[in-house]
Amino acid sequence: MSQGTSTTSVDLMIHARWIIPVVPENTVLSDCSLVIDNGQILAIHPTTEAKRLYSADHEHHLDEHIVTPGLVNTHNHAAMSLLRGFADDHPLQTWLEEHIWPTEAQWVTPEFVRDGTELSAAEMIRSGTTTFADMYFFPEETAKAALNSGMRCQLHFPVLDFPTAWGQGPDDYIQKGLALSDAYRSHPTINVAFGPHAPYTVSDEPLQRIATLAEEMQAPIQIHLHETAAEVSDAVANTGERPIERLNRLGLLSPLTQCVHMTQVTAEDIEVLKQTGANIIHCPESNLKLASGFCPVKALLDNGINVALGTDGAASNNDQDLFGEMRTAALLAKGVSGDASAVDAHTALRMATLNGAKALGMDAEIGSLEVGKQADITAIAVNQLEQLPLYNPVSALSYNNISHQVSHVWVNGNPLMEDRRLTTLDEHRVREKAKYWQNRIES
Numbered sequence: 001m002s003q004g005t006s007t008t009s010v011d012l013m014i015h016a017r018w019i020i021p022v023v024p025e026n027t028v029l030s031d032c033s034l035v036i037d038n039g040q041i042l043a044i045h046p047t048t049e050a051k052r053l054y055s056a057d058h059e060h061h062l063d064e065h066i067v068t069p070g071l072v073n074t075h076n077h078a079a080m081s082l083l084r085g086f087a088d089d090h091p092l093q094t095w096l097e098e099h100i101w102p103t104e105a106q107w108v109t110p111e112f113v114r115d116g117t118e119l120s121a122a123e124m125i126r127s128g129t130t131t132f133a134d135m136y137f138f139p140e141e142t143a144k145a146a147l148n149s150g151m152r153c154q155l156h157f158p159v160l161d162f163p164t165a166w167g168q169g170p171d172d173y174i175q176k177g178l179a180l181s182d183a184y185r186s187h188p189t190i191n192v193a194f195g196p197h198a199p200y201t202v203s204d205e206p207l208q209r210i211a212t213l214a215e216e217m218q219a220p221i222q223i224h225l226h227e228t229a230a231e232v233s234d235a236v237a238n239t240g241e242r243p244i245e246r247l248n249r250l251g252l253l254s255p256l257t258q259c260v261h262m263t264q265v266t267a268e269d270i271e272v273l274k275q276t277g278a279n280i281i282h283c284p285e286s287n288l289k290l291a292s293g294f295c296p297v298k299a300l301l302d303n304g305i306n307v308a309l310g311t312d313g314a315a316s317n318n319d320q321d322l323f324g325e326m327r328t329a330a331l332l333a334k335g336v337s338g339d340a341s342a343v344d345a346h347t348a349l350r351m352a353t354l355n356g357a358k359a360l361g362m363d364a365e366i367g368s369l370e371v372g373k374q375a376d377i378t379a380i381a382v383n384q385l386e387q388l389p390l391y392n393p394v395s396a397l398s399y400n401n402i403s404h405q406v407s408h409v410w411v412n413g414n415p416l417m418e419d420r421r422l423t424t425l426d427e428h429r430v431r432e433k434a435k436y437w438q439n440r441i442e443s
């Protein structure tokens with residue numbers, strides 16, 4: 001801008017054909033601009049107004065695009081992308097005990113976790129995700145890969161009763177996890193939280209310790225819960241208690257808790273979830289692939305329970321495409337409830353953005369495009385035959401297999417992808433590493 005103009009200079013302006021801000025609800029803005037400075041959304045104006053008031057160092061004219069909050073993938077085991085398609089078509093316990101756990105015991109090292117997480121980060125960025133939550137061994141390596149990628153990440157360090165390559169047992173896992181939490185205290189993009197694996201792999205004493213520590217630190221807890229009917233019936237046969245009752249008795253359920261899967265839900269379970277404020281992480285494609293069951297999403301949402309979306313690891317999905325997960329969640333909710341209005345297009349987008357941010361305790365910072373929030377943003381080009389005609393932009397996002405049309409992604413106003421070119425990760429290197437691990441594991 002020339003001297004003497006009265007515009008305010010800012011870092012970035014994104015001029016978009018459509019903006020779906022998620023807050024206010026059910027809103028689509030036409031021909032508006034996001035004004036971004038110091039990593040935050042400073043203003044949202046009609047484009048003509050924005051251009052009159054501001055001048056930006058970087059400007060993007062996205063004339064055939066929809067701009068949304070960056071998607072939030074609330075459950076992943078990112079390094080498991082290196083086992084994508086490795087063991088298909090088995091139920092959960094067979095898949096875990098006969099395929100995944102033995103393979104992990106042989107191969108999972110810091111190098112495996114770093115390379116696998118970078119592969120996953122590339123895939124997540126290319127499909128519009130800006131934040132992911134992760135539960136896996138060597139989380140210090142996941143953190144490094146997340147930093148390289150520029151993605152926002154909540155790391156749930158694993159806790160199990162038995163030893164693995166990363167630790168000896170509960171005390172060792174918790175000690176290592178707390179050290180990691182210290183290392184990333186107040187970090188702008190990396191957040192460390194508790195990841196007790198599941199009720200059937202962690203006993204009461206470590207679960208109680210985690211509940212106490214999480215309360216003191218106000219740190220989230222993520223746990224696989226009621227993933228299958230067998231998990232619940234086995235627990236009832238062995239102890240007389242449903243797993244969710246046991247967690248509630250141990251003090252583990254609160255608004256800090258993220259219950260992953262919940263395919264088995266009674267009216268009493270819904271009361272417990274309402275009273276404790278615990279969040280549900282719904283992973284519809286993983287549940288379908290492992291034939292684990294159906295989470296009753298409509299009933300949970302109707303009861304005011306926060307339901308977010310996750311892909312789970314690529315070994316049980318087999319992709320990390322949250323737009324695909326939105327579509328599956330919407331379709332499955334209609335099928336399960338017998339109600340075609342269940343999980344409408346706006347609700348699916350909200351589950352993948354603001355509900356995810358809320359589950360991770362990050363909804364003050366991200367999850368919607370509002371003034372004062374961090375500029376975590378995804379743009380999708382809707383100019384191909386498959387998107388035309390376009391009567392309803394949000395319908396295109398939720399029902400139209402759109403992830404390959406994601407064009408731009410920003411976190412804190414920093415570009416991670418521009419015109420489908422990754423800016424933080426080296427695509428060639430990521431590809432070579434994936435081939436290297438395939439060769440090693442196959443041989």
Ligand SMILES: [Zn+2]
Nearest residue numbers: 077224312313
């Ligand atoms: Zn999982």
